[in-house]
Amino acid sequence: DSGVTQTPKHLITATGQRVTLRCSPRSGDLSVYWYQQSLDQGLQFLIQYYNGEERAKGNILERFSAQQFPDLHSELNLSSLELGDSALYFCASSVGQASYEQYFGPGTRLTVT
């Protein structure tokens, strides 16, 4: 158990819909990272927040957005969902802005039908 929690574990929704994925980092960690893992694209970095502020951006679509709240939990919002958004979404956390180790949560499996 990494100490990072993600909810829900599974999500099934229809195309065009909007969903919110939630992540609680390890106690004491200030950075939260979001990753997407699909069969064809592999594991891809989406975005990082550090202490409430966006710190780094990866291959995140404009239809996706994220935020980190004062209690340091983070949410990833996915809108206008397409079939290709079906994937595992992982959250990770680390102590600092740039840390050697990231601790990953168990993931949310999103299925868009």
Added chain:
Amino acid sequence: DAKTTQPPSMDCAEGRAANLPCNHSTISGNEYVYWYRQIHSQGPQYIIHGLKNNETNEMASLIITEDRKSSTLILPHATLRDTAVYYCIVKNRDDKIIFGKGTRLHILP
């Protein structure tokens, strides 16, 4: 793009040492070598990292060649629970992680 090259798959007998190679010929002076693994559909797990010197922790050892162009992750006594995809990553501490395809390690009973 990932800056590393790893074999797509490897087998290792249970109880033996698993040696996973990684080539990173374009590594720059301030880039570290990191290893993560992902057990089927679970979140990736940090294993170890190093800059120049060999490193060891409770999970594994990391051997980095003197020219830093390649490295080997060693799992000293592989068990069935070590079956996973192992990712070798090269990056600065500040950089985001770019995962490649990794090596799928099969531990054989």
